[in-house]
Amino acid sequence: MYAILAASPDRQIVLRTLDPSGLRNGPDTTTDRSGLPGLVAEFEASHHPRWVWRTAADWYPDLLASGVPLRRCHDLMLCATLLTHSAYAGVFATSFADVEGLASQPGSLPSAAPAQGQGSLFEEPSAQGPSADELEAELAAQLAAVAASAHPGKLRLLCAADSAGALVAAEMQAAGIPWDAQTHEALLADQLGPRPRGFERPARLEDKANELRARLGAPSLNPDSPQELMRALHRAGIEARTTRAWELREFTHPAIPPLLEYKKMARLFAANGWGWLDAWVRDGRFRPEYVVAGVVTGRWASRGGGALQIPKQVRAAVRARPGHKLVVADASQLEPRVLAALARDDAMAAAARDADLYAGIAAAGFGGDRAKAKVALLGAIYGATTGESGRLMPQLARLYPRAVAFVEQAARDGERGLTVTTHLGRSSPAPSERWQRLQRSASAEEQRRADAAARDRGRFTRNFVVQGTAAEWAECWIAELRQQLRRLASRGLHAELVYFLHDEVMVHAEEEAAGACADAVQEAATAAKRLLFGDAPVQFPVSIAVVDSYDQAK
Structure with missing residues (x-):
């Protein structure tokens, strides 16, 4: 069964049900925004439908905030985007495809952290989105395109995997990566010095800049300026074409070691320094926004805080809460x-x-x-x-x-x-x-x-x-793992999927659930292989570590 959620012009919410073939099978149900969580929770428990919406971001974050998790969905935007480009589907034209999103650069950072208590779905009406009729028509078109495609079974699985990914992405953002701000502060102080005032450089970073200036004979050098740095290098006889680390390592000048150290420290200060910590860590959690299929290959991207690049220098700050463990797993040599x-x-x-x-x-x-x-x-x-x-x-x-x-x-x-x-x-x-x-x-x-x-x-x-x-294997992996964790929760073993990076996952689990979670990770990998490749004789082993902090897993 499909269940469409749409906002009506009179600020009501429309719930429309369709049978498995996409045909309407009953009258619409309407409610105001305050009644939506209860309506969805009741319908989810009694019918387990596949929820249909333009994009999960329209509804799911606010449902999660109201304590209403869902089992499955059909994300029309994600599915339209892949069908529009898929050679399997032939010609598929729709206004729902996110063509611009794929063309943009993934992972760009906003200037400030997202607002707390994201969304305002249940307080104020948002901009008018597609009607229930438009969503129903788009779903019918997508189901027909999949059915008529060269490989309907494969495309159906890919639509389901991307849609499940949309649920996982929202749930991971809601849960957040457990992050110990005090540990992070201590790591920064150890590597960069005390927290600086205003726009000053941290003390150790400034010391390294002074050492570099002395080695290059450039007392006024701003090492953060590529143009100034390149001129200083050339004056010192270092004929580098760029300031990239791999090229600089080819030279043996005494300025190269402090320059490489400075670049490493400056990168930490800019990407995960005190400003990052203040902007992105709230209540012991880092909550980035994940972008499902954010690049053309289907890999995920992220917006906010560089979630897909947690550097080694701060991984010790990713720390399980008391009474919990981190179950960190990565698929070995996946590609x-x-x-x-x-x-x-x-x-x-x-x-x-x-x-x-x-x-x-x-x-x-x-x-x-x-x-x-x-x-x-x-x-x-x-x-x-x-x-x-x-x-x-x-x-x-x-x-x-x-x-x-x-x-x-x-x-x-x-x-x-x-x-x-x-x-x-x-x-x-x-x-x-x-x-x-x-x-x-x-x-x-x-x-x-x-x-x-x-x-x-x-x-x-x-x-x-x-x-x-x-990327398809990995998305099936996390979709299967999500279902495994739901089954563990029904047995009183609680854990949450909090991080996903290409071929790596992290689960934050109650201590007594950690062993079962490790088993679930491996079982999900086996299920993902079976979904994609059947009985093909290829193994997909997964390395699993049960640890207190992320650095202990690497």
Whole structure:
């Protein structure tokens, strides 16, 4: 059963029910905003519907704040976006697709923390959204597009996974990552010095800046200015083209060590310093906003506080509350294992049975040299096919011809301007009009540029199919884990999913529930593999640590 939630022009809330095929099966129910939590809770308990809305952000955060968690939903915006681009679905046109969202840069930070008590759904009416009729029509169009697609089962699963991700994202934001502000303050004081006043640099950071100025002979240098820093480096005979750390390490000048240390300390101060702590940690929790499928491959992004980049220097501040544990898990070497399953390469699948896939590949054909095996395989996935990766590629192709042929075909398709598609049906964007014009150019100079642009696109599509399918596996993993945690809660074992990063999850669990949560994480990984790849002989092992703080897991 589907249950549509929509706001009406007269400030009422409309609940409309549809049967599993999407046909209306009863009269609408209306309520005012104050009555919505009770209505939804009652309907959820009695019917377990799949809730339908334009986007989960319209309703779910406020329902969670009212103590009304939901089992499942159909997020029309997420599903419309993937159907619009999916080669499996053919031509699907809708105004619900978030085309602009995918085109924007993910992870940009707002200037201030989100307001406490997010949303005002139950106090004041928000801007008028789609009507129940419009939502019903869009749902019907999406269900029809999936049913008529080349792979309806896969697209149906992908829509369900993205929609479940929308629920997880809202629940993780509501729960928040447990964060000990005192520990964070102590870490900053240890690494940067006492908390500075106003816009001053912390004492240790200023000391490092003075050391750098002395080494470069530039007493007035502002090391935070790339232009000033570059001029000072050149005057000192350091002919760096950029101030990136990897390039600076190539030089042996005595100014390089303090410069690298300064950059590391300055990054901590800017990204996770006292200003960050004041803005983003409230009541012992860090609550970023997660953006489901925020990048074109289906990976998540975030808005607020850099949630997808918790640096090592402050991980000790991510600390379980008294009587609780953190269950931290990550999928080992996820993308190479996904490639083995996608390509149905039995030889690579055999290597993937070990906990360390690279060691298995090294033993099979690289004389036991794990480093070479890793360079070769990652080069195949990411398109680094020159240098050491290129030299090792023939050996990798002899060992795993199906896997190498799979990514090579994706690269060739991209170079020709074709789209490629993940296992469940998320397709790469079509090439831009500028790219296509360049490919049609005739002059020798423009042809060289066209060839370079084609190779760049081939590297993108080569990785798109692997990274995108890995994102699908991970989303199924957290969706399954979410259901496992709900079942544990029914047994009195309470835990909450608080963090998700590509191939890593963190659960904040009551101490007596931690062991069961660890089992649930592994069972969810097994279920995700079965959902995507059936009985394919590829293992997806998960490393699990039950700890008091995040730094202890890494």
